[in-house]
Amino acid sequence: MSTKITVIPGDGIGPDIVDSAIKILTKVGCDFDYEFVDAGLTALEKTGELLPQNTLDAIKRNGITLKGPLTTPVVEGFTSINVSLRKQFGLYANLRPVKSFKGTQARYDNIDIITVRENTEGMYSGLGQKVSEDGSEAEAMSKITRQGAERIVRFAYELAQREGRKKVTAVHKANILKSTSGLFLKVAREIAEEYPDIESAEMIVDAACMRLVMNPEDFDVIVTTNLFGDIVSDLCAGLVGGLGMAPGANIGKDCAIFEAVHGSAPDIAGKNLANPSSVILASVQMLEYLGMSEQADKIVKALADVIESGDRTTRDLGGSHGTTDFTDAVIERL
Numbered sequence: 001m002s003t004k005i006t007v008i009p010g011d012g013i014g015p016d017i018v019d020s021a022i023k024i025l026t027k028v029g030c031d032f033d034y035e036f037v038d039a040g041l042t043a044l045e046k047t048g049e050l051l052p053q054n055t056l057d058a059i060k061r062n063g064i065t066l067k068g069p070l071t072t073p074v075v076e077g078f079t080s081i082n083v084s085l086r087k088q089f090g091l092y093a094n095l096r097p098v099k100s101f102k103g104t105q106a107r108y109d110n111i112d113i114i115t116v117r118e119n120t121e122g123m124y125s126g127l128g129q130k131v132s133e134d135g136s137e138a139e140a141m142s143k144i145t146r147q148g149a150e151r152i153v154r155f156a157y158e159l160a161q162r163e164g165r166k167k168v169t170a171v172h173k174a175n176i177l178k179s180t181s182g183l184f185l186k187v188a189r190e191i192a193e194e195y196p197d198i199e200s201a202e203m204i205v206d207a208a209c210m211r212l213v214m215n216p217e218d219f220d221v222i223v224t225t226n227l228f229g230d231i232v233s234d235l236c237a238g239l240v241g242g243l244g245m246a247p248g249a250n251i252g253k254d255c256a257i258f259e260a261v262h263g264s265a266p267d268i269a270g271k272n273l274a275n276p277s278s279v280i281l282a283s284v285q286m287l288e289y290l291g292m293s294e295q296a297d298k299i300v301k302a303l304a305d306v307i308e309s310g311d312r313t314t315r316d317l318g319g320s321h322g323t324t325d326f327t328d329a330v331i332e333r334l
């Protein structure tokens with residue numbers, strides 16, 4: 001029986017770039033059974049809900065989801081759909097790899113970094129949000145648990161081990177945020193001792209940002225808390241040519257959602273201008289999760305080849321071609 005995968009085409013450029021990824025998966029011989037469901041603005045227009053129950057059911061039932069970007073309406077009362085999904089399905093690990101491809105306009109060509117971001121706690125736990133009645137004060141609570149910290153740090157080391165990576169850097173701010181970041185760092189040091197074959201480093205987040213810009217080759221796997229991970233992983237995407245090249249996986253105990261990290265790009269939606277690499281690379285992450293590394297490697301190689309040759313790339317990569325041309329070029333290489 002073929003593996004069943006939930007697909008959310010999403011809003012804006014979503015349907016076009018998700019279509020590219022599926023064509024490429026088919027070309028490389030992946031015989032998946034796709035179940036298409038809606039979320040975001042597309043779902044709101046059809047059903048009156050941003051996250052309809054049948055979408056939630058499909059995500060749960062199939063365990064694996066490939067997702068295009070979703071537009072969250074900027075109106076009071078709508079919480080971010082992505083945050084809701086992470087909470088509902090316990091997707092505690094956000095994995096954001098960035099890799100240099102020759103031929104992009106990025107500053108570096110030797111980058112291979114994975115940020116492992118804790119996805120449910122810290123400043124984004126949503127706890128204790130308060131604004132005083134006269135609007136002069138606001139507060140929110142950051143919460144780190146030992147269990148949450150252990151789980152994410154161990155995840156990072158296991159990933160390093162599995163992928164033959166050499167180093168894990170814990171990024172923190174324990175010198176100032178003594179309780180929360182302090183606990184995270186303490187746990188990171190404890191777990192590090194269980195993995196003597198992997199080099200362990202720790203770095204304060206601001207220093208890490210500077211170092212990432214100046215000497216990105218010093219980093220391999222980064223593990224960090226929610227807010228720092230959000231920021232640091234976008235910085236990393238900038239090192240390899242921007243959001244069009246950045247995929248992300250949200251992983252929990254028995255559910256995983258693979259997506260582009262960028263949004264629905266309304267400014268270029270429907271114009272055949274989007275770079276589909278982000279979702280293509282998200283599908284590569286999905287194949288690796290499924291243990292299909294042979295197919296994953298083939299896709300990365302074909303994509304790298306198209307980008308390096310530069311003859312049919314999208315505008316953000318310095319080319320002048322559309323989403324469909326770019327996709328066809330990858331398919332021809334396969």
Ligand code: NAI
Pocket residue numbers: 013068069070071072073082243244259260261262263264265266267268273274275276277278316
């Ligand atoms: P955005 O990421 O959609 O766009 C930022 C800039 O990057 C735009 O100039 C866009 O054209 C460009 N861009 C993004 N992806 C690209 C691609 N694949 N190829 C070429 N250029 C690309 O961010 P923005 O405009 O702030 O958000 C638009 C909508 O997306 C909002 O409704 C926001 O809530 C939503 N959003 C959804 C996310 C998700 O579903 N994971 C993540 C971030 C934003």
Ligand code: MG
Pocket residue numbers: 230231234
């Ligand atoms: Mg972000």
